[in-house]
Amino acid sequence: MRPAFTFLFRGIRQLFHSPWSLLMGLGTSIFFLVVYQAGMGGIDYLKAFEGLDYMTFLYPLGLLSLAMGTASGAGPSLASDIESGYFQRLFLSPLPRWLFGFGPILADGLGTLLASLLLLGLGVLFGLSFHFGLSSLLGLLALSSLWGLFLSGLSGTVMLLSRDAGGARAVTSLAFPLVFLTETFLPREMIRSSWLLVVSRFNPLTPMMRAMRFLLGGMGEARQVILAFALMVPMALVSVLLACWAAHRLES
């Protein structure tokens, strides 16, 4: 077990040694929050917001786009190991191969968790509150980490199968529009575009945003939280298992 933990710990250590993806994710999220709050913050008096201030309404966008940065390329360790060829050297150790997929993704998940905590902490400084206290905080952290694991697992799988770090980043970029093709800036009742209404209905991030808004400000219904977890847990699980499978079946 000890060698496995050593390997897992390496991924986490690398996260701190080269924290650029983490900082980029955080920077992008803060940018979105500041810009959209500045541009649209005045509309939160409308009834559809159910008394929620616009910054709180917008915060799920920050949390979900955060994972795009922190989980891009399934973490710095996997990307750099593949690019440098060190991955081959790891293959010459007695560790199970699936661990080479799992380790970096787990580190990514922790990275997303940490960055989410920082973003929420920053929000608190500017007046963000949690409707259900600690339960809200834990729920938000869990949801954003699951989203991060899903993205990381998916891009890790592509990277392991293609041995190309660029290809994996493309996967994360393809997921990026999902953050905007939902009730990102306005409640559903205020969206006029029929195509966006249709797309958002099938977008897995719609229940995520609703769940996060419920946890942050009590907007909507509690069942959205259950729905979000029911959707995101299997998505993250399948994605991580796929990456483990891709690592396991690799020949050096």
Add this chain to the structure above:
Amino acid sequence: MAIITAKAVEKTHKSGVHALKGVNLELDAGQRLSLLGPNGAGKSTLVRILTGLSRRDGGVLEVNGLDPSSHPRSLQEQIGVVLQEDCLDPLSTPKSLLFFQCQLFGMGKGQARHRAQERLHDFGLQAHQEKKVGHLSGGLRRRLHCALALLHAPTILFLDEPSVGLDPESRQDLWTSLDQVLQSMGTALILTTHSMEEAQHSTQDVVLLVDGQVGYKGSIQSFLQGAQGLEQRYLDWMNEWKECNT
């Protein structure tokens, strides 16, 4: 006693190239063997199969009593491999890479620190132990590869063209260190190389692999048949083989 037994090993790459055509090979404990042959003969493919990095398509194979395809993890605990590729983490230091590798092999922190220092000393890397791997010269990187491969005192070392691209001095330094460590550990060696000088200096036996088949196996001494050097004898042998096969 044979520690490697390969019988009729077959491998066809995804591209359709039939890389190994029924290769038979044996290696005894402590034996040193060179695997020679032209580019594309299947040397690296054979090494990858023997080390569990690739799967064979047919034949029987045992390395230290283990089938590399079904026991790749247990096998890694018993063998050391230096690949042709420069597969090192450029941002790590030699010291941290060796320490980490020791831990991957299950050593505790104290033992890992001690073993890492031992190999740094064995391969003359002590003065460079805190430098980034990406800043090391080619010669030092090859030495680091060898140090990594020998960290866990394997019973067999596979060296796939270890001195390619090295100047004569670096090559000599590398082999001086390697000879000492291999001798002290009694490790068997399979060396693939295009340098006949290296093969003659470092090993006693030779296997000539041509077009995925074993063309010759035996001691270097008997292969030489009174010829002055291995290189000339190898070239003559290759010409004879081509004539016989056209």
